[in-house]
Amino acid sequence: xxxxxxxxxxxxxxxxxxxxxxxxxxxxxxxxxxxxxxxxxxxxxxxxxxxxxxxxxxxxxxxxxxxxxxxxxxxxxxxxxxxxxxxxxxxxxxxxxxxxxxxxxxxxxxxxxxxxxxxxxxxxxxxxxxxxxxxxxxxxxxxxxxxxxxxxxxxxxxxxxxxxxxxxxxxxxxxxxxxxxxxxxxxxxxxxxxxxxxxxxxxxxxxxxxxxxxxxxxxxxxxxxxxxxxxxxxx
Amino acid sequence: xxxxxxxxxxxxxxxxxxxxxxxxxxxxxxxxxxxxxxxxxxxxxxxxxxxxxxxxxxxxxxxxxxxxxxxxxxxxxxxxxxxxxxxxxxxxxxxxxxxxxxxxxxxxxxxx
Numbered sequence: 309x310x311x312x313x314x315x316x317x318x319x320x321x322x323x324x325x326x327x328x329x330x331x332x333x334x335x336x337x338x339x340x341x342x343x344x345x346x347x348x349x350x351x352x353x354x355x356x357x358x359x360x361x362x363x364x365x366x367x368x369x370x371x372x373x374x375x376x377x378x379x380x381x382x383x384x385x386x387x388x389x390x391x392x393x394x395x396x397x398x399x400x401x402x403x404x405x406x407x408x409x410x411x412x413x414x415x416x417x418x419x420x421x422x423x424x425x426x427x428x429x430x431x432x433x434x435x436x437x438x439x440x441x442x443x444x445x446x447x448x449x450x451x452x453x454x455x456x457x458x459x460x461x462x463x464x465x466x467x468x469x470x471x472x473x474x475x476x477x478x479x480x481x482x483x484x485x486x487x488x489x490x491x492x493x494x495x496x497x498x499x500x501x502x503x504x505x506x507x508x509x510x511x512x513x514x515x516x517x518x519x520x521x522x523x524x525x526x527x528x529x530x531x532x533x534x535x536x537x538x539x540x541x542x543x
Numbered sequence: 544x545x546x547x548x549x550x551x552x553x554x555x556x557x558x559x560x561x562x563x564x565x566x567x568x569x570x571x572x573x574x575x576x577x578x579x580x581x582x583x584x585x586x587x588x589x590x591x592x593x594x595x596x597x598x599x600x601x602x603x604x605x606x607x608x609x610x611x612x613x614x615x616x617x618x619x620x621x622x623x624x625x626x627x628x629x630x631x632x633x634x635x636x637x638x639x640x641x642x643x644x645x646x647x648x649x650x651x652x653x654x655x
Contacts, residue, residue, distance in 0.1 A: 309572055309652055310654075310655050311561070311564050311565070311654055311655060314561050314564075314654060315561055317557065318558050318561050331574075333576065333626060333650055336624045336652060365586050365587025366586050366587070367577050367586070377576045379587055
């Protein structure tokens with residue numbers, strides 16, 4: 309391996325950018341593919357796309373010219389939860405078990421208390437103060453759960469703008485229709501608005517806060533593992 | 544960075560490799576490329592080795608590290624990458640102790 313290639317791979321990892329190092333095991337040739345640079349037309353396009361989604365390294369048998377090894381580096385996914393609410397109390401530990409780095413944000417100090425959220429990074433501040441500090445990116449999911457437009461709306465807009473792989477918002481269809489009107493008036497585009505998962509969660513007829521948390525987490529995982537797939541292919 | 548998942552752990556080894564090489568040491572990187580059966584470390588796990596046989600990371604949870612390190616020192620010497628295979632069918636592998644019943648292929652290359 310070339311030191312320069314290794315430096316670029318490590319830099320991508322530091323910057324939370326997805327990268328794949330492809331090594332020809334017969335010749336020792338190697339090349340680095342960064343997801344953000346795109347790879348349309350690459351001979352290994354489909355394999356690259358699948359591995360960016362799965363995050364798994366592995367050998368790819370090639371008929372001629374030597375087998376290829378894909379060293380896949382995908383940043384650990386994060387889940388930012390807006391609202392230190394009852395659902396969040398169930399969602400935070402479950403998401404951590406599933407491998408997500410969880411952050412909770414709620415400016416209402418009565419909700420955002422360490423007693424209610426032990427061992428979770430917790431910010432009792434407004435999302436527009438916290439989000440620029442922690443930095444949203446394409447490997448971050450955001451679930452807006454406060455039901456309060458003053459707290460949720462700005463965070464949803466910021467997540468859509470940052471290209472978060474998942475943006476979900478609590479509320480009925482009626483609530484969401486009003487939310488879409490407000491966000492559109494604030495300048496959020498139609499395609500982005502259509503990407504919001506609302507009502508939030510996979511339909512499992514969830515009743516309790518913990519059940520809703522399961523529905524939300526399932527939807528977040530589905531979005532993570534189907535990143536970059538067309539709706540048709542994902543269905 | 545936290546080392547919570549396998550992917551993060553193995554990449555920490557790559558950070559070590561960069562630091563060692565940048566610091567002037569000759570370095571080889573070993574990577575688990577294929578596994579069969581109950582291999583202890585997943586595909587993509589790395590081990591970094593220097594010319595004196597110092598190493599960090601793991602490719603087998605301890606069973607064949609010694610053999611891989613010895614090969615890596617040779618790779619540093621001649622600069623030629625090679626694929627190593629360890630498994631129960633291989634008497635050498637038994638001797639170095641991959642007794643868990645798995646089989647692994649490990650690619651060892653010099654960091655230029």
